[in-house]
Amino acid sequence: MIRFNNDYSEGAHPRVLAKISETNFEQNDGYGVDRHCEAARAIIRGLCEAPEAEVQFLVGGTQANATILSALLKPYQGVVSAETGHIAVHESGAVEATGHKVLALPGVNGKLTAETVDAFCSGYFADETAEHMVMPAAVYISNPSEFGTIYSRAELEALRAVCDRWKLVLFLDGARLGYGLASPENDLDLPFLARVCDVFYIGGTKQGLLMGEAVVFRDASLARGFRNMMKRAGGMLAKGWLLGVQFEEMLRDGLYFDLAKEAVRLAMRLRGAFAEMGVPMLMESPTNQQFPILPNAALDILRAEFSFSTIQKIDEGRTAVRFCTSWATRAEDVETFIARVREVVG
């Protein structure tokens, strides 16, 4: 069985594991105030060209999303998200558990447009019954999105302008940020993100770490009380340096980006192969997730050898599925898979 069903089926890059072993008997302060977290913070601030940024480390994405949003919203405020956003669908109500509504709006290719957010806010603030409705106060986007699509610099600038207009916090879920930045279609970079967003995170779990997300607040005033929030949410890792060590190792010389680049290269190989075979895609994704629409009969055959996720029934005979590459994907497995698809779909 070769797994393409997600991008977190393996442990961590060997260099990460080696570093964890190497530092294993160091005695470190707990809770993320140790030398490695500090070193990782310094590297991240440098990469973001944001010396004022506040950086905190959390274990996972759902935890990060709910903790960040509940730290930034007032109780009567909600967060705008695409209907397909991870917080709107796949986090078991973690945001609602903190008392906030996810204001789900229609997206385009998994992305929120500035126009949609603007129209929604415009409607809210003009409504005579606004006090009876949840006030939009944050915008949640993910880059890459849940459908692998990415935002352009222009799109984010437009969202930023809308956020400024309506006093919304702009929050970017970067669980797969590296794969986004490594896309051939990408025009973003970390310094831009650190300016355009109020808060975002650099995903580790899906990008070669055992676990960990590095949350970057544009400035420390936004992060006031955030460590208390982390602890309150059960998200302050006792051995916090484990997160610091991993980000330090992955980011110190660009390994994080190199791994992402190779994963995206393999995804583009997949995309190209599907295109050659005339397989339609549910979504044109320029990142590590690919969404071909395949005949059910073919899927039944492939399932015996490969794992993938079912996304959506297209019609009686066809289903959209998802194949992910990752930092751990082997080129030969991709070729084996393509060859097999050719036989089956051919």
Next chain:
Amino acid sequence: MIRFNNDYSEGAHPRVLAKISETNFEQNDGYGVDRHCEAARAIIRGLCEAPEAEVQFLVGGTQANATILSALLKPYQGVVSAETGHIAVHESGAVEATGHKVLALPGVNGKLTAETVDAFCSGYFADETAEHMVMPAAVYISNPSEFGTIYSRAELEALRAVCDRWKLVLFLDGARLGYGLASPENDLDLPFLARVCDVFYIGGTKQGLLMGEAVVFRDASLARGFRNMMKRAGGMLAKGWLLGVQFEEMLRDGLYFDLAKEAVRLAMRLRGAFAEMGVPMLMESPTNQQFPILPNAALDILRAEFSFSTIQKIDEGRTAVRFCTSWATRAEDVETFIARVREVVG
């Protein structure tokens, strides 16, 4: 200014006020365990032909909705509602404030269909990632709906069957229940509601009381701990007998239903008049809320003399608005209004 903008612009029916005055210096136990609450409970159980029902009184609808749902749901469960449902739109996130997601589904004329709920639950329970999504465990409907439409017996039975299939609680918001039961198109009655729903309430605030909603649980096991929940939610009225006294007076001889009938008669008069004038309706409502689509110019003129609610922009020149009648509406005001509309729209 004559107000048709809602059905809670006046105080209470004079008989209700008289009864409050008459009992004013009785000394009663607080918190709804007094003789009047008990008497009202007995009347309601009788009207519902439900001797096992548990009845509790709350002050208002949002409070009732959030308290009931948070009492019935486990933390990881959510409530299915039409996208236009009051809890989904107009309660400032009161349900989310208790930690639960409102799972908003498309409605038909403001109503949830059994098919929609069934398909949604079927999808949820078949999904391999169900643990990552909010589990549907309750269905919220309002009768009449936010658009004045009402459920038929057959529709509720179908919803009940779906609820049984997926183990969902069926909860009916009856803030305007009387106006629904008084509709010429209604085929429901209280005994049926007390059987088909797990919990519903008989609205008082919009039906001639100063305030108050009578919550009816099909049986006491569903209401375990509900009084603690009421207190915890700040919803246990110190002078609870005030709610008992009002329901007692309104329900003891059918005044509640007589008032509703007259209000609906006046609404049907309005509906008929709009029809005669060729005014289209946003929604065909057989109850006390009417939703004509009128030219903006006409609305500007009418606004000087009458109040009403803006519902939806239809196009550049026309807007759907809402006119409510209520227990307090005077027939002559309706005629004055109709005459004026004829002049303006005619």
Next chain:
Amino acid sequence: MIRFNNDYSEGAHPRVLAKISETNFEQNDGYGVDRHCEAARAIIRGLCEAPEAEVQFLVGGTQANATILSALLKPYQGVVSAETGHIAVHESGAVEATGHKVLALPGVNGKLTAETVDAFCSGYFADETAEHMVMPAAVYISNPSEFGTIYSRAELEALRAVCDRWKLVLFLDGARLGYGLASPENDLDLPFLARVCDVFYIGGTKQGLLMGEAVVFRDASLARGFRNMMKRAGGMLAKGWLLGVQFEEMLRDGLYFDLAKEAVRLAMRLRGAFAEMGVPMLMESPTNQQFPILPNAALDILRAEFSFSTIQKIDEGRTAVRFCTSWATRAEDVETFIARVREVVG
């Protein structure tokens, strides 16, 4: 049965009821933005000599406490209260339901001292593990307290200084505020309270209204979003003017204070009588609640004719109980009671 068990056993003062009847068929805007609420706000601002104050009306005390605190605290912050404070004991966890810890500290005669709060905050902010503990950010006091005792001007000024030192919000629960201000030992007044507190409320439910608490924020910046919070908490009364009408009537010419004065006079009569009889008191209360310690045998006899609350077992033979007077207490009932106690306790 003559009831002294609490101060909310009767409806409302006849003038309040008359005013509700008189205004019954006025058509008013809902949700507390009507002319009566505005009039009551103006009166309250005048009485408080606080033209900048924001005034909102809620139905009851538990609702007011939880809504105010959850509006003012950040998620990781808690509220300091005396261990005997209403929010710490008798609100079914309403504050915790909003996600906040009540930091209960030992009180003195039911009151918090500035020293206690200062020492607690000093400990918290000096603690190296402060991030792991709930940050104190508000102080809850009630005046009169749950034991009828009252704060002096000097005590409140000391608490204010501590609040300023540690950046805490000072919140005074005035469910029985009138009875406090009417005490022969009182040296507070409304203008002082409106300066020394960030927020307090003028209780109505226990002071002659059917229901209602008037929440006064020192300035509007503290109340940002408070109306959304009210709605979200199910605490925005549809017929909000009912609260406005009642406060307007009670406050326009001092009726509120006159009624309180008479209630306290009767309580002092009780206190004097107990003293004459040599009955010890659990607490020396200068307000409408009195806490005699009586032999159980005597209580058993009295219970047949009078109702009162059990507070605390003192020893095998004696129990501390509570007798309340109120705006509705009749002087002759107090005399009847005293005469009977004399016979029984002799």
Next chain:
Amino acid sequence: MIRFNNDYSEGAHPRVLAKISETNFEQNDGYGVDRHCEAARAIIRGLCEAPEAEVQFLVGGTQANATILSALLKPYQGVVSAETGHIAVHESGAVEATGHKVLALPGVNGKLTAETVDAFCSGYFADETAEHMVMPAAVYISNPSEFGTIYSRAELEALRAVCDRWKLVLFLDGARLGYGLASPENDLDLPFLARVCDVFYIGGTKQGLLMGEAVVFRDASLARGFRNMMKRAGGMLAKGWLLGVQFEEMLRDGLYFDLAKEAVRLAMRLRGAFAEMGVPMLMESPTNQQFPILPNAALDILRAEFSFSTIQKIDEGRTAVRFCTSWATRAEDVETFIARVREVVG
């Protein structure tokens, strides 16, 4: 600097790291349903002689405590804890964040007694205002406690009886469970715990794992929906097998217990040395935490070479501090420390 300030200053036992490396490129299912989690579950069920037990893995203790309690309590219920309990003091209000009050009762040496819990529940359920107070429905204990003390079999049986009497869930926080079971004074074992508790956890973070707590529910009915709760709380680790692998390795041949035994042996060495030196202890702890009371002058000197936690000021000249041993403590460091203390205190 040699650290004795806590028991989570190092990474993981080398065998644990080796196993993580060894399994690194296996492709595993996410979210804790993989072969390693299953294997670890089987081992734990075996060690507990509890084939019906449900086992789930969480990353940390605060997360475990809040998730377990919020899964088991109804919204209006609270959890009884010693005033010194971790959930009552050092989790930033994580339990309150889920809407539940921690009902803190006085403990004896950091432990709750059956008598205290029984008296509290007896008072609650007899109170006429019980509906206005938070209902006790769970008992939280930690073994070892926050002061290193441990429960005896008889004490737990007595607590169990009280829980049965009042229908309370008994929950044991075993963050340091191994150190408790390894104590020379211990008379508990896992099969007993799996019978006497409704739920408990086997701590990993402080016992030689990188991170992880294994939650054991006596039977699966208690764990209904628990995985949804985990996800909702941000506590479902994407690479869940990392937790399974670690527990599998630590528990398969008793390494967990061997490490704990050695850590406790070293702690007893410390205790003995302090006793010889006549140093008084704040608490007599038979586990890996030791609480000597030392002169401040001595502490100032020791602080330059050793780290430890400040617990409590005893008087002007002396402070109680905490020294922890752990699976990673080296015997020579303990001897170095003792020698130095002798010089300083001697």
